[in-house]
Amino acid sequence: MxxxxxxxxxxxxxxxxxxxxxxxxxxxxxxxxxxxxxxxxxxxxxxxxxxxxxxxxxxxxxxxxxxxxxxxxxxxxxxxxxxxxxxxxxxxxNEISTALDEIVISASRTPERIFESPVSVERFGLKEIRNTTAESFYGGLQNLKGVDINTNSLTFQSINTRGFATFANVRFLQLVDGMDNTAPGLNFVLGNLVGMSELDVQSVEILPGASSALYGAGAFNGILFMRSKNPFDFQGISAYAKTGLTSQEAAGDNNYYDFGIRAAHAFSDKFAAKATFSFLKGEDWHANRTDDLARPGADRSDPAYDGLNIYGDDFTIPLNFDALGGLPSGTLGSANVSRTGYNERDLTNYNAESVKTDFALHYRPFGDDLELIYNGRIGRGTTIYQGINRYAVQGFSMQQHKLELKNDNFFVRGYIVSENSGDAYDTRFTGININRRWKSDLDWFGDYAATYIGAKLGVGSGVLATDEQAHAAARAAADTGRFEPGTPEFQNAFNAVTSDGDLLTGSRFIDNTKFRHANGNYNLAHLINDWADIQVGGSWREYELNSQGTIFTDTDGPITYQEYGAYMQFQKKVLDDRLKLTLSGRYDKNEFFDGFFSPRAGLSVTLGENRNHNLRASVQQGFRNPTTQDLFIGLNAGTAILVGSAPTNLDRDIRSFPVSQPGQAFTGGASTVQVVGRAAYENAFSLNSIGAFSATGDPTVLEAATPGLVQPEEITAYEAGYRAQLGKFTIDLSGYYNSYANFIANVTTIVPLYGEVGDNSLSVLAIANGDFQPYQAYTNSTVDINSWGATLGVDTKVFGNFDLGVNYTYADLDFDKVAFPDFRTNFNTPEHRVKASFGNTELFKNFGFGLNYRWSDSYFWEASFADGDVPSFTVFDAQINYSVPSMKSVFKVGGSNLLNEEYFQAVGSGLIGSIYYVSWTINP
Missing domain, CATH: 2.60.40.10 (Immunoglobulins)
Incomplete structure (x- = not known):
C-alpha cells in the first residue's frame, strides 16, 4: 500500500x-x-x-x-x-502598416502577400468588418475598388466586377469555405441571403478578373471567397443585435431588425464544434414606377398602356373594330388594347427576411497535422428578384453540406448544394392570371370591343363619343366586377394563382434542383524542399435539375448531367526572391461540349532597395459553361417561350397553339397545332425581318433565323499592375483588357405555326395571319466584344493616425453596334466610379468612426425585364463605435445613404432609400 x-x-x-x-x-x-x-x-x-x-x-x-x-x-x-x-x-x-502586407490565399491557392500577388485581389478582414459603415459586412464590400454591388432588394445584393451582369450574375463565383454558393437552378448567387453570419466571417477576398485556370468554369469574371472562423482558434460565445429603420418615400419608415449568435468550443486538442444563427427582417424597397417605357408619356388613358411596375397590363392584343363590328374597312380602324393591370404593391407584401444557420464539427486526430471537417449551412429567405419578370421569392431555402479532410499541404472535399423555391411566384403572371380567373381574355376583349363600337357609333345615346371617351367607356365596361385588391375575391384568386405552377393559369415556380461536387488540391512544395510551389488538383460535379416542368423540360423526371476538370500550377521565386513566376493550366470537360484548356501565366517583380515597388503582369484564358437554364429551360415567359439548346432538350419542349383559321388544309382541319422547341433553332424567322415584313408586306424581306446550339463562352484576359509603399502612401494600380469569344446570348426567333421557313408559301401565310410564336433561343453571338478598364487606389495616414483612402475605377466596352444593332451585352456598369473613406479606429480611448463616400457615373442598364438609363448617384455612409472592454462589447451607430437621395441601379427595381441602425456586439 x-x-x-x-x-x-x-x-x-x-x-x-x-x-x-x-x-x-x-x-x-x-x-x-x-x-x-x-x-x-x-x-x-x-x-x-x-x-x-x-x-x-x-x-x-x-x-x-x-x-x-x-x-x-x-x-x-x-x-x-x-x-x-x-x-x-x-x-x-504592431498593426500592419499597409494593406499590401496582408496575406491572401485565393489568388494562387497558397498564402502570399497582396503585394506579391500575380493578379488583382481585394481583401476585407476582421478590422474592416468591425469598422464598416454599411449595415452588414456584405454591403461593406461595395467600398472596395473595382467592386460594384447592385441592390436588387434589401436582402439580395449582387456583386459585379468588370461588367457584364444583371442581378442574375452568372459570370461571378462565390465560395463559402470552399463551397460554391450558387443556387443550382437559378445559376447565380443570391448575395448573402443564404450565406454567412458576420460573426463567423474571418476574411473575405475578391478576385475581380478571370480565374478559370485554377477554379474552373464558374470563375469567369470574378470570384468572392469567404472564410469562416475555425472553432479551435475562435472559441466562446459572441452575439450581435441591430435595430433601426429603413426609409423610402414609397414605403415610408419601417423597422429593421438583425441579430445573430455564435458559439464555438474546443472540447480537447482533437475535437471542436461551432454553431451560428442569424435573423434579419425588414421592409423591402418598393418598386412603383408607372411610366410606360415603350410609350413615353402614356398613362392609363392609353388603350395599350403597360406600366413598368404594373402587371396584368402586359397582355396586349390588336382589336380590329371594323372586322369585329361588321363595318366597312376604315370606319373605326383598330387599336392595340391591353388588359387592366395591378400595381406591384398589390401583388407582393414586400417582406424582407433572411435566416441563416451554420454548424460545423472539426476533428484533429494527430494535432494540427490533419483536420476532418463536417460543415452544414442552411439558409432561408424572402426577397424580390428581378429577372425577365419580378419574382416574389418567399420561403426560398438552400442547403450546403460538406465533408473535408485537409492539412497545410492538401485538401479533399465533397459537398452537396440543394435549393427549394418555397412559395416563390412570378408577379407578372400573378396579375395576368388573376385577371383571367375573374374573366377570360375572350370575354374581356369582347366586352371592350362591343362597348367601344357602340360608343363611337352613338348606340343608345345618339351621341358620337370621341376616341378617348370611347376607350374609357370600353375599359370601364370590361372591368365591371373586376377583383379589387383587399377584397376576399381578390385574395382567393391570388392564393389560387400563386399556388399553381402552370403559367397559363398560375404563377408559382417550383425548383428543387441540386448539384454534387467534389474537389481536391495537393501542394507538392514540401516534397521538393520548397524548391518551388507546385500544386495539382481536380474537380467533379453532377447537376440534378428538378422543377417538375415549371422551369426546365423535366416533366418526366429530374435531368442529370456532369462535368469534371483537373489543373496544375507552378510558382517559383528567383533573383533573391525578387522575381516570381506563376504558370497554371486547367482542363475541363462538360458532357455536352468538347474539353477546354485554360492556361495562365503571371510575372511579379519586386524592385527598390527597400523592396517597396512591385510590377505584375498576367495573361490567361478562361471559359464559362452554359448554365442549366441555357441548356434545359422550357418556360413560357409571356413575351416569348424560352427553350434551352442542349442537344437532348430540343425535342423535349412540346406545346400546342391555336391557329386563326382552323379547318384549313395546312392545319389538317385542326384548331391547334403542336410546335417542338427544335423549331426555334431550325424553323424560324429572324425578329428584324418580321418587323420589315410587317412594315412593307414584302415576303422577300423575310430571313431565316439559324441560331447555333450554345457553346462555352471564352475570354482572353490581360492584366498589368503596380503596387508600392511610398512613405505613408500605399498605391495599387491595375489595368486589364478582356477579349470575348462565343459570347453567350439570347436571340428572339419567330416560329410560324405551319409551313417550313423558306417555302415562301405556308410559312409566309402563317406570319401574315398572325399564326406565329416568339421563342427565345440560347446561342453564341458572332460579335467581337472587348472590354477594358483600370483601378487606382491610394491609402495613407493623415493628421497622425487618421485613415484616408481614395480609389477610382474606369470601365469601357467595345463592339460593332452598327453591324449588330440588336445585340445586348448586359454590360451594366458605369464608366467612372469614385470612392473615398476616412476614419480613425482610435480617435480617443475606445472610440472610433468611419465615413464612406461613393459616386457612380450614369450608365445604360440592359436586362430582360427592362432597359433604360440609370442616372449618376452619390451615396454617403457613416458610423461611430465605442468599445466597453468591461462588457466585452462594441456599440455602433450608423447609417447608409445618409444624404437620403434615393437612387436605383437597375430599371424597374425599387428606389434605394436610407438605412439607420444601432448595434451591440458582444465578444466580436
Missing part, C-alpha cells in the same frame, strides 16, 4: 512538472487589447486564443525554454521566449 501511494505521488509530481502554464495579454502599439489573437507553441500543436480583453492562459506539456508565436489578422506576428513556468507575458503586436 505504501508503495502504491508513493507511486501515485511520484506520477502526480511528474505530471505537475510536465505541465507549464503561461498567462499574458496581447495589445497593440497603443496599448489596446487585440481580441482573438492566436498564441501557438512553436513546434508543438498546442495553443490558445486571446479573449476580448486580449488576455490568454496557455497550458502545455513542453518544458521551458520554448517559444510562442503570436499572430492576429491585420497585425505583424511576434515571437516571445518562455523561460519559466507560470510566467506572465505582455505581447505587443
Amino acid at each position: 505504501k508503495n502504491l501511494i508513493l507511486a501515485f505521488f511520484l506520477m502526480f509530481g511528474v505530471s505537475s512538472i510536465a505541465q507549464t502554464t503561461i498567462t499574458g495579454k496581447v495589445v497593440d502599439e497603443n496599448g489596446n487589447p487585440v481580441p482573438s489573437a492566436n498564441i501557438v507553441v512553436v513546434g508543438v500543436a498546442e495553443g490558445a486564443v486571446a479573449d476580448f480583453d486580449g488576455n490568454f492562459t496557455l497550458t502545455t506539456s513542453k518544458t521551458p525554454p520554448f517559444q510562442l508565436k503570436i499572430t492576429s489578422l491585420g497585425y505583424s506576428s511576434a515571437t516571445v521566449t518562455v523561460t519559466e513556468n507560470n510566467q506572465s507575458l505582455s505581447v505587443t503586436l
